[in-house]
């Protein structure tokens with residue numbers, strides 16, 4: 001009997017020690033990652049004033065988009081929050097006005113899962129605004145399970161993260177061209193680097209895996225390169241940006257599969273970049289003077305980084321552009337493309 005009790009006590013003690021060590025290791029790892037981000041995160045040093053300028057930020061009601069919109073408002077810009085949910089957007093608008101003291105913040109409906117909504121948004125902005133200085137294509141989704149289709153019949157994540165960004169941007173370049181200089185900033189991700197052997201014809205195929213997120217972000221990088229080529233004769237410059245790993249809903253919230261939510265949220269909250277930190281590189285590309293010669297390039301931590309292997313393939317950006325135009329030919333009939 002005594003022997004059994006001793007064995008039981010030993011087992012319980014061992015389990016307790018292992019669990020305690022695992023928790024300790026997780027805490028030490030979280031603190032180490034947090035320190036790493038604190039040390040390596042670079043802050044946009046530019047004090048550029050945006051009074052008199054107009055900026056659009058898509059998906060500005062939360063996450064990195066909110067951080068970017070708040071910064072633009074603090075710099076005095078008129079900020080258009082382009083969001084799909086008007087209630088959430090209105091809440092964000094009031095918070096931004098409150099925090100920045102700039103009342104010139106408006107909400108305009110934009111649902112990137114609908115080409116009709118993109119069309120309406122472009123029409124509203126071009127009718128109501130006399131200028132557009134900054135467009136930040138920030139909104140995106142991740143799909144972990146299965147493959148939803150949009151009401152237009154496309155793989156939802158591809159439409160939201162890439163096709164609609166293509167249409168929206170092309171639809172707004174006419175307005176942006178009126179200024180001497182304007183900026184487009186496209187939010188990408190380090191995940192783009194993990195797409196191997198990308199064939200542009202993959203875009204025609206039906207997919208629906210987590211790989212689609214990486215694929216859409218690679219498309220964003222390639223789109224940025226080709227768009228910059230086509231905008232060379234204009235005052236518009238365009239950049240793709242990896243914001244780093246940021247504590248937002250996309251990583252730690254609504255897209256995380258159920259059973260993992262609590263653990264992932266707990267760990268991530270303590271080790272990732274804050275929204276303000278994650279917004280720094282997009283802000284840098286939008287407001288820093290004198291970086292026009294880097295149009296088409298990719299930025300991380302407020303500096304240009306070397307192109308990685310996939311996007312170095314010289315013909316790929318043009319090929320992707322052609323395939324995208326082919327896929328979107330019906331939608332593009334309404335868009336006046338001058339280049």
Ligand SMILES: NC(=O)c1ccc[n+]([C@@H]2O[C@H](COP(=O)([O-])OP(=O)(O)OC[C@H]3O[C@@H](n4cnc5c(N)ncnc54)[C@H](OP(=O)(O)O)[C@@H]3O)[C@@H](O)[C@H]2O)c1
Nearest residue numbers: 059063064084111112113139140187189245246248249250
């Ligand atoms: N967080 C990171 O670690 C990380 C890392 C690399 C890249 N990024 C990129 O950074 C950008 C911002 O991400 P985040 O982390 O801030 O994400 P987030 O917190 O999930 O915010 C995404 C925003 O996009 C909006 N959105 C989603 N679907 C939309 C649609 N159909 N039409 C219009 N808006 C839509 C969301 O609106 P609702 O609130 O209405 O859903 C929300 O405002 C994304 O492009 C993402 O890929 C993020």
